[in-house]
Amino acid sequence: MTGEDGLFATAELLSRTGDLNESSAPTPWLVRQVxxxxxxxxxxxxxxSSTVIDDNVQxxxxxxxxFAWLHRGLPGGYEFPIGHxxxxxxxxxxxxxxxxxxxxxxxxWLTNDLAIAFGKEPTYLHPTASETxxxxxxxxxxxxxxxxxxxxxxxxxxxxxxxxxxxxxxxxYVADPRSGSTAVVYGLVTSSTAQIxxxxxxxxxxxxxxxxxxxxxxxxxxxxxPPAAPPxxxxxxxxxxxxxxx
Numbered sequence: 001m002t003g004e005d006g007l008f009a010t011a012e013l014l015s016r017t018g019d020l021n022e023s024s025a026p027t028p029w030l031v032r033q034v035x036x037x038x039x040x041x042x043x044x045x046x047x048x049s050s051t052v053i054d055d056n057v058q059x060x061x062x063x064x065x066x067f068a069w070l071h072r073g074l075p076g077g078y079e080f081p082i083g084h085x086x087x088x089x090x091x092x093x094x095x096x097x098x099x100x101x102x103x104x105x106x107x108x109w110l111t112n113d114l115a116i117a118f119g120k121e122p123t124y125l126h127p128t129a130s131e132t133x134x135x136x137x138x139x140x141x142x143x144x145x146x147x148x149x150x151x152x153x154x155x156x157x158x159x160x161x162x163x164x165x166x167x168x169x170x171x172x173y174v175a176d177p178r179s180g181s182t183a184v185v186y187g188l189v190t191s192s193t194a195q196i197x198x199x200x201x202x203x204x205x206x207x208x209x210x211x212x213x214x215x216x217x218x219x220x221x222x223x224x225x226p227p228a229a230p231p232x233x234x235x236x237x238x239x240x241x242x243x244x245x246x
Contacts, residue, residue, distance in 0.1 A: 033133040034091050038074060046139045047086030048188045048195040049225040054100055055232050061096040061105055082225045089198050090135045094127060109134065113201035116176050117183035118142060119154060139196060142185040145172045147194040149243050156182070157210055158243035161218040163235060166190055169220060172243075173205055180204050186222045198222040210246045214239055 037043055052060045052067055064080045070087045071078045078084060083092075093105035108114055112122035118141045123129045125137055149158035149172045156175045160168035170189045175182040185199040218237035225231045 029128055030091065030094070032131075033127070033135070034070065034087070036133045037087060037091070037135040038070075038072070040133075040136070043133070043136050043139060044074070044084065044086065046143060046196060047084060047089075047135075048197055049082055049227075050085035050088050050197060050223045051225045051231040052081040052083065052088060052092070053223070053231070054098070054105075055221075055223055056100050056102070057098060059098065061098045061100070062092050066092060066095050085195075085197050085224070086135045086139065090138055108200045111201070113181045114183045114199065115141070116179055116181040117154070117174050117201060118145070119176065138199065142196060142199045143194060145174055146170060146185045146187045146189070146196060152243075155243045156245045157205055158241075159214060160189070160240045160242060161235075162237045162240055164237075168237075168240070169218075169224065170194070170242075171221075173202070175204065186224070188224070197224040205246045207246050210244070214241065 052062060054061045060081060067080045067083055067088075070092055071083055074084065074087075076084075090109070094109055096105045098105070109125060109127055115124040116122055120141055125134065125141065127134050130137060145152040145155060145158075149155040149170075152158075152172070152174065154174040154176065156173050158170070158172040160170050162168045167188065167190045169186070171184060171186050173182060173184050181201065182204045183199060183201045185196065187194055187196045187198075189195075217234050218239060219234040220226050220229065220232055223231060226233075229235065
């Protein structure tokens with residue numbers, strides 16, 4: 001069974017039973033990684049919340065059975081469709097079979113562009129590249145850029161959409177100087193913490209695109225689920241430019 005076949009088989013099993021266990025799972029590596037991430041409080045804290053309803057398709061990208069399995073035993077009282085961004089955007093997206101305008105969500109984890117953009121080995125973020133859980137590998141790769149884009153040499157554009165005096169939604173684009181591979185990381189930042197919402201590869205930026213993006217009204221993006229507002233909603237705020245090398 002290939003890795004791709006295994007992912008489809010796992011998605012089918014989850015949809016049918018809402019359960020997985022080590023002996024019956026077609027992809028036991030996935031079970032091991034999810035369980036490890038579920039029990040790692042430090043890693044869980046590096047991500048914030050997200051909705052499973054994708055902003056582009058206005059529908060869940062995986063079902064309630066998958067959601068329940070990913071959040072089994074977690075503190076915090078997660079309830080479909082709002083859950084833990086790390087578990088959902090890594091393992092949940094691997095199991096998603098919903099086609100968005102940008103393709104399948106899992107493609108970010110099955111191609112090399114994201115890792116290359118952040119300066120890692122091309123296959124570093126592939127699901128089975130390491131026994132280290134994928135959610136942990138992703139966080140260790142992107143969190144430094146989110147936390148401090150000014151000290152990130154690969155950062156080409158970074159800005160905050162300021163919510164209030166203590167918090168902002170931060171967007172950081174990084175690019176590999178040789179290949180041009182480009183990626184974005186988006187998250188919630190405060191004076192003391194940075195938490196990831198999502199990360200994925202994008203097309204190389206242009207000056208015109210950057211100007212247009214910076215002029216847009218402030219709003220919550222990339223399926224972030226704020227605690228007191230609907231996902232995707234606008235908010236009264238300002239855009240503060242942190243890095244511009246486009």
